Amino acid sequence: MTENTILTPPSSGIGQVITRFGADLLVETDHSELLRCTTRRKLEVACGDRVQWERQAQGNAAVTRLLPRRNVLERPDFRGKARAIAANIDLLIVVTSWQPAPVWEMLDRYLIAARRLPADVLLVMNKADLRASHASAEAENCLAEYVKIGYPILHVSADHQEGIGEILAAIQGRTAIVVGQSGVGKSSIAIQLLPDEVIRVGTISETGEGRHTTTSATLYRLPSGGALIDSPGVRDFGLVGLDFATLQAGFPEFSPYLGECRFNNCTHNHEPGCAIKAAAQAGAIPPRRFARYLSLLASL
Ligand SMILES: Nc1nc2c(ncn2[C@@H]2O[C@H](COP(=O)(O)OP(=O)(O)OP(=O)(O)O)[C@@H](O)[C@H]2O)c(=O)[nH]1
Ligand SMILES: [Mg+2]
Ligand SMILES: [Zn+2]
Known part of the structure; x- marks a missing residue:
């Protein structure tokens, strides 16, 4: 490596979004440097995202690409x-x-x-x-x-x-x-x-x-x-695009009984022969959680 490459900071690289300052992002580079970066609104970058950044004229930096997310x-x-x-x-x-x-x-x-x-x-x-x-x-x-x-x-x-x-x-x-x-x-x-x-x-x-x-x-x-x-506190936390499969998966206490209902598309609400409802009535599934499941189901 020449002395020059050691002294010149990289002009682009990969980093992780630390937080947001209004419209700008604070990005930590893979060399642990903190960079304030501009970004485009349509990138919809969040805290924790891995991004590509580039230095621009006047010493500014910009986030140019969002790398794939795990979740x-x-x-x-x-x-x-x-x-x-x-x-x-x-x-x-x-x-x-x-x-x-x-x-x-x-x-x-x-x-x-x-x-x-x-x-x-x-x-x-x-x-x-x-x-x-x-x-x-x-x-x-x-x-x-x-x-x-x-x-x-x-x-x-x-x-x-x-x-x-x-x-x-x-x-x-x-x-x-x-x-x-x-x-x-x-x-x-x-x-x-x-x-x-x-x-x-x-x-x-x-x-x-x-x-x-x-x-x-x-x-x-x-x-x-x-x-x-x-993260900032919320007054309420809503779920975007909640569907039945996601709702049911969020109640792992149902899993020992899944497949035992009379109907294979049972929503565990009004259906006869529902194994989950029977388990809730018997106290094997916690009844307060089950009542809240029913109200979430009604909200779908
Ligand atoms: N009694 C008691 N008070 C606490 C405890 N932990 C935090 N608090 C108090 O609760 C209040 C709120 O604490 P924060 O840490 O700001 O709460 P937060 O969840 O970050 O709030 P947001 O940022 O608005 O979401 C402060 O006055 C804290 O001192 C605790 O263990 N016992
Ligand atoms: Mg807080
Ligand atoms: Zn059922």
């Missing part, structure tokens, strides 16, 4: 059109808390989304310090159903630094994303997992009264390997 997590915008939240996700960490209280319908929709990605899932019940004072008996019953089905659940307190090591162990050097309602503590968990200097990009904004809210999904490299994407 993409989407939610509908106000018009119902799919908007990408983040791409290339291995583990969906669904964060709920005792205050704000869990919205179980939303949790179920995240679990369906995880199956569809596909990605592994981890349920994190944050603010464990508020469990005794804020958990209702009904909420405990709902939570117990997920335990019974076999979803991995961690009880965590980000503010008391409890359960953080277990989250890190579950990530296993992969790319994880924290999702969930606003205010459940996603960024608080991210801060606990990262060294102080890493929360550097301006994607957390003051909402007044000292509250911070995440405005744009941001990818952080974990010191022990892997990455964590902090």
